Amino acid sequence: MSLEKDIDTAAEIISRAKRLVAFTGSGVSAESGIATFRDPGGLWDRFNPDEVGTGGGLLSFVMQKPSVAREFLLEVADSFDKAAPNPGHLALADLEKMGILHTVITQNVDDLHWQAGNTRVIEVHGNLMRFRCLACYSKKKFKKEEVVSLGRNIAASLGKGELQGLLPILPKCTCGSPMRPDVVMFGEAVQDLHLAMDEASKCDVLLILGTSGVVYPAATVPLVARRANARVIDINPGESAFSSIIDVQIRGNSGKSLPRVLESIKSKLS
Ligand code: OAD
Ligand code: ZN
DSSP: OOHHHHHHHHHHHHHTOSSEEEEEOGGGGGGGTOOOSSSTTSHHHHSOHHHHSBHHHHHHHHHHOHHHHHHHHHHHHHHHHHOOOOHHHHHHHHHHHTTOEEEEEEOOOSOHHHHHTOSOEEETTEEEEEEEETTTOOEEEOOHHHHHHHHHHHHHHHHTTOGGGHHHHSOBOTTSOBEEEEEOOBTSOOSSHHHHHHHHHHOSEEEEESOOOOSTTTTHHHHHHHHTTOEEEEEOSSOOTTGGGOSEEEOSOHHHHHHHHHHHHHHHHO
């Protein structure tokens, strides 16, 4: 099928949806300047996920290879500093405002769905703008500028080899203990999985955007939706792991293709 036809079919399905849910991954933020994980040149292509993607791994990595840890932190801080919602995020916010999109389930920690204006977002891998207390588990959301400057301060401290100086830099909870970013590292429990599975099992259309679909348990979301007889639409310039359960596959970038789907939905509803 041609791209044009796929966009039209997706718009037709979405315009008839009773409960649309979106499931997003790092590809949806690629056009905001944030690197994906597994694409060529992506984060896991350049940094070892066993080193920087696990809590314990990250600590020993910081001790053993502070200069690479510094490079990783600076890249994340710089890309988050510059990132703003792209037309793909904004189209999802419009779909919610139009009363069509019920919930976004995201694997992203970049906060961009909230910044775009979505109000129902389930973040199964947490949010980098939020920190949680190591002692009492209280959570607190920070401004992007505060998190970016914290990342740069830690990077500067690593650059000077001042490992013992790291702890005082971390934000403090009201209970006095240090706080860590409230994101899910490999080996840690995902967040709000029951809410995500509930949404997946209730939707009649699932729109997948920008995920390779290889990280579990998040990747069960489309399988649960499909088992509940939802129609499944995938927007991705490459292959995802969901090809066997997809009804419509739009081979394109979400920042370009989703606004086209939205325009087509608007023309069908007018
Ligand atoms: P991946 O890097 O595995 O996959 C990114 C997907 O986005 C690929 O399928 C690309 O083809 C697609 N893509 C690239 N550019 C795109 C664009 N402009 N528009 C739409 N799609 C695009 O990233 P995720 O699937 O998000 O978890 O990875 C899942 C999890 O693995 C992450 O949440 C993270 C990572 O390790 C944790 O850290 C726990
Ligand atoms: Zn505390």
